[in-house]
Amino acid sequence: MRQLIGTLLIGLTLGSIYSLMALALVLVWRSTRVVNFAQAGQAIVTTYIAYEIVTRTGVFWLAVLFAVVAGALLGAGVEYFLMRTLFRHVDEGPVAALAPVIATLGLLGVIKSLVGMIWGNDFRSFYPPVSTDNFVLFGETIPFSRFNILVILSTTVVMIIFSFIFQRTDLGLSLRAAAFQPEIARLAGIRVGPIRTIGWVFAGVAGAIAGVLITPNDVLSPASLDVLLVFGFVAAVIGGLESLPGAVLGGVVLGIGVSFVLNYVGTTLIFPTVFVVLLLALIFKPNGLLGSKKVRSA
Amino acid sequence: MSSLVVNNLTVSHGAIRALTNVSFEVQQGELTAVIGANGAGKTTLLRTLSGLKDAESGSATWRDRNILGKRPEDLVRRGISHVSEGKSVIPELTVRENLVIGGLWRRDKSGTEKAIKEAVELFPRLGERMSQSANTLSGGERQMLAIGRALVSRPKLLLLDEPSLGLAPLIIEQIFSAIKNLQTSMNLTVVLVEQNATSALEIADTGVILNLGELVASGNAKDLLADPALKSAYLGY
Ligand SMILES: Nc1ncnc2c1ncn2[C@@H]1O[C@H](COP(=O)(O)OP(=O)(O)OP(=O)(O)O)[C@@H](O)[C@H]1O
């Protein structure tokens, strides 16, 4: 029983971080119809920035703040300088559909080697603000720590802020309108170009927070967020790729699944399990966990 | 004074020429019907006037200022609202949100609320469905919502692309009378694209008849309706 609860709690922790990465990917997909592989690269840069701040000052929240600002700027930069240039020059045929995705994949490679050049390829540890030691209850260890509580609480706060912005503000309405029907949005007077950049900014912020939250339980290296990218993408697809609540739910479902396999089976079966979960979701809920046949949910 | 002046307008889709040297004028406060069969270039004309499509040559001005090659979001700010072909609503948003987006650029919440109220007075069926997803509306209600959204932008020139498409005769009648009503009560200039030639020309002041991208006739709507040659050749009855 204790192990079951521990597994669920770990699943929730992992899942909430996958949700953030999934949100980032969905935001970009909705606004630009591009799967942004570079999201992991953007997040690795912001996590190294956070690492520098936290090792120099010891103030975790200052590190988070820097990561968030850097994430916002990087997101805007990639959209403005890379995506717009590509869209301006290749706008027809099969190349136009593929070029941006390939470009983000290339950018991921470039960022990882740059990060390797600057910080080296060795593993570093990222000190958390609160203990990552497991709780001991009645003499038994529960695989859950203060830091995990912090992760769940902070992702919940981020999700609440995001859902407030998207559902309750004019900016959020513009983001949704521009994502679903850019042409009608423009005819209604919405400046779709800048709105798209703002979508990438939110994605950059979500990815940056995911990076700093997952690293204290892990190690930091130029490739350390690659797995998060894959899991975030799977979570996004499970959620239907269009829906923000779907992405969050997809992340949590995947996190709990991964946690069960970790605790009861072992690390070797993680990737096969994720793959099976993805296949099952695509077969039984092709429009996403929350999707209906007729329409995507905003 | 002419408000909308289109002169020798030529527009292509790649190698396909959709409009060739089209010229016509619309006076302030006038309702002009643009009539033509499938593929005549009606949609292309409206998309060019609202900034969605680039022209190849020719000119178009609204209140003496060029409108070609401008962005739709800028033309809205100059009073040009386009209700594009096929019930131009965003199904993922609620009815209310679909109306609100028309007014976001004005950053005037109370003005937008007032405009929404007026749109609902014009189309009461929208009022009962404000918090429903636009996806749940019938075809006629969607068309009303699309026009309502355009009105919330407080247009001076309204471009309507086949608002009657796929609707029952009774609904078409309601929508046409609402359009006529708008023109007179708000002193709107309206360009109404239709295949429904007779009904459109009956509420219009003037008409433009297109065929295969060329203008074949234009002038007073009553005269066009009465012209027997036009009737058999282009108006299809
Ligand atoms: N995106 C496009 N790409 C290529 N050709 C196009 C495109 N849009 C329109 N055309 C062509 O341009 C011509 C005019 O089309 P347009 O849609 O303007 O006609 P329409 O009068 O609105 O027709 P309908 O009554 O069927 O809506 C047609 O020959 C059409 O095939």
Ligand SMILES: [Mg+2]
């Ligand atoms: Mg058309």
